[in-house]
Amino acid sequence: MTATVSGTTGAALVLGDDALVLSHRLAEWAGHAPVLEEEVALANIALDLLGQARVLLSMAGDEDELAYLREERAFRNLQLVEQPNGDFAHTIVRQLLFSTYQRFLYEALAGDRVFGPLAAKAVKEVAYHQDHAEQWTLRLGDGTDESQARMQRGLDALWRYTGEMFRPVDGLESVKWQELEARWSSSVTSVIERATLRVPEGPRTGAWAAGAGREGLHTEPFGRMLAEMQHLHRSHPGASW
Amino acid sequence: MVTAERTRERTPLEQRLWELAGAVPDPELPMVTLGDLGILRDLRMFGPGEVRVEITPTYTGCPAVEAMSCDIEDVLHAEGVPEVTVRTVLAPAWTTDDITAEGRRKLAASGIAPPRPQPADGPIPLTLAVRCPHCGSIDTELLSRFSSTACKALRRCVSCREPFDHFKEL
Known part of the structure; x- marks a missing residue:
């Protein structure tokens, strides 16, 4: 019984932290997006992810304490979602790689006893995120020399963070991880090729990465992101609007 | 129970x-x-x-x-x-098919194109036309998949040139 509870809690943190951290990164675009429609789109996607994070973190404990009072090493999100936004192309590549993964992961969890209700609902939202990322990948990849070069640069930079997405997670036993990876790979490859971009040849896990976000090991920019995200709550404990 | x-x-x-x-x-x-x-x-x-x-x-x-x-x-x-x-409660997941006929009528009357019926294979039906709630033309184009609220997309009517919100299918 105890094992089941801790498995569920751990898995809720894994899924919730992915959503929370990416939501925060996307919210950083507010006021900086290239056009107003994209500003609104990225904020909408961030809001969807924040809603998912609230449900998931509440399954693991107090949502505010988990979001604002944990140290860096206690977060279980993928290193991919904590990567800084870079330019718009870089953000779109991160969206393509992650939303495709999240969609297929939620699809696999739609019938899950614990995560089914959230996954079955969120998968429909994420389908729009994936569609948004695919449309932009095609437009920028098969666009000007400049937009294509930037998309390729984003792909080459982020590819090394995609390997850890398919490491089995304790508590998500209804997911077939190899099948998930095959589906992701085929979908992402097809979009990259249609966008006249190259699938990177490099490894999908950095040799220098001593571990993975799922183990609480994060990249350097994550600490700075957390400092900003948690600063207000930590400076004014217990404050309310 | x-x-x-x-x-x-x-x-x-x-x-x-x-x-x-x-x-x-x-x-x-x-x-x-x-x-x-x-x-x-x-x-x-x-x-x-x-x-x-x-x-x-x-x-x-x-x-x-x-x-x-x-x-x-x-x-x-x-x-x-x-x-x-x-x-x-989250389950069963809400869908735009849950909006009543009366709800759709009120949305359209307020200049928001109501959602289309849900196809079997998921959201984002790109093939069916969305009718302009102002002039009734089906010649409309997508400006942005995301609009003023999470549930709406932004479109423009090619016939009367008016932009309008579309309650997108979910």
Whole structure:
């Protein structure tokens, strides 16, 4: 019984932290997006992810304490979602790689006893995120020399963070991880090729990465992101609007 | 256990409270009610003076859910129910097919193109035309998949050139 509870809690943190951290990164675009429609789109996607994070973190404990009072090493999100936004192309590549993964992961969890209700609902939202990322990948990849070069640069930079997405997670036993990876790979490859971009040849896990976000090991920019995200709550404990 | 309870028919009092709660306007789309949107899922009396209500969000992150809960509490308190609990449920997931015919009519009358019927293989049907709520033309184009609220997309009518919101399929 105890094992089941801790498995569920751990898995809720894994899924919730992915959503929370990416939501925060996307919210950083507010006021900086290239056009107003994209500003609104990225904020909408961030809001969807924040809603998912609230449900998931509440399954693991107090949502505010988990979001604002944990140290860096206690977060279980993928290193991919904590990567800084870079330019718009870089953000779109991160969206393509992650939303495709999240969609297929939620699809696999739609019938899950614990995560089914959230996954079955969120998968429909994420389908729009994936569609948004695919449309932009095609437009920028098969666009000007400049937009294509930037998309390729984003792909080459982020590819090394995609390997850890398919490491089995304790508590998500209804997911077939190899099948998930095959589906992701085929979908992402097809979009990259249609966008006249190259699938990177490099490894999908950095040799220098001593571990993975799922183990609480994060990249350097994550600490700075957390400092900003948690600063207000930590400076004014217990404050309310 | 709750499912078995739900098979019981609503009492006349529950029916009256159900209609009152269902008549609460949506905080972000005040032209439609919670009943029109199919957001109100259940309403039960538990002993005298205690009502439990279940609502479901359109989107998981919908920021209007808290306002909806407060509005339902207010309207039921005003009706003399001292204890009201509003709970949010996710399953079964809300879909735009839950919006009533009356809700669709009100959306269109307010310049928001209502959602199209849901195809079997998922959201994002790109093939069916969306009709302009201003001039009725089906020659419309997508400007942005995301608009003023999470549930809407922004489109433009090619015939009358007016931009309009489209309640996107979910």
